[in-house]
Amino acid sequence: MGSKRGIPENPPGMISIYNEQETLQNLNIKQLKQTLFDIRNLLGYATYDVTLILIDDEEMIRLNTESRGIQTPTDILSFPFQDVIIEPGNLDEPDFDFPDYYNLGDLFIDVPYVIRRCKQDQQENMGDDTSRMMAQHDDSSSSSKIIMDNYERGVSGAMSTIYNPEQRIHMLLIHGMLHLVGYDHIEDEDYELMVQKEEEILHKLKKDKNKK
8 A cells, every 4th residue: 555654765754752851951852853863774663653752750650660560760761662573673564554553662761860870970980980099009909900890881881971961861762762673681692682782873873973
């Protein structure tokens, strides 16, 4: 019928953003939409719709409680529309050839939570820097090295030294979009696959940004 949007010749899917929080004023919605557009293209789902909702703690707690049974806020939640995953990053075609079925799903980001995490990470990293300086002036071999046992990779690791909340939101979109197309990080093997893809997209987005 020609209604299928999941093919390159058809128009791009819609990107909808709803800003329902008031904590971070003057968010550049246009830039957020561009980042979603770029990530979606890199994942190969340019003709699929995606929705981003920016919320506060209260709404995130409600969503996290209802969906995961965890009564605390978190930075991002992803709710995929597609439920048939051939493999991470490879979704099955919708059963019905209707435009509305070409939808990746919804992303929710808790903006106040992101702001708090920026401040916490900055404080912690300042403490780590102090520890490093002390270790460098210590002659003992046991304290002359600092081993980062809790080193994180992918988006999580990259964000740990980014203290601008708006920049972090852009990075979280990578993590959230990967969940929408079937990536996860529960098992070690899944985690490795997901962080590799996160790092690949982070690199490509940075490279494209430098070209502009």
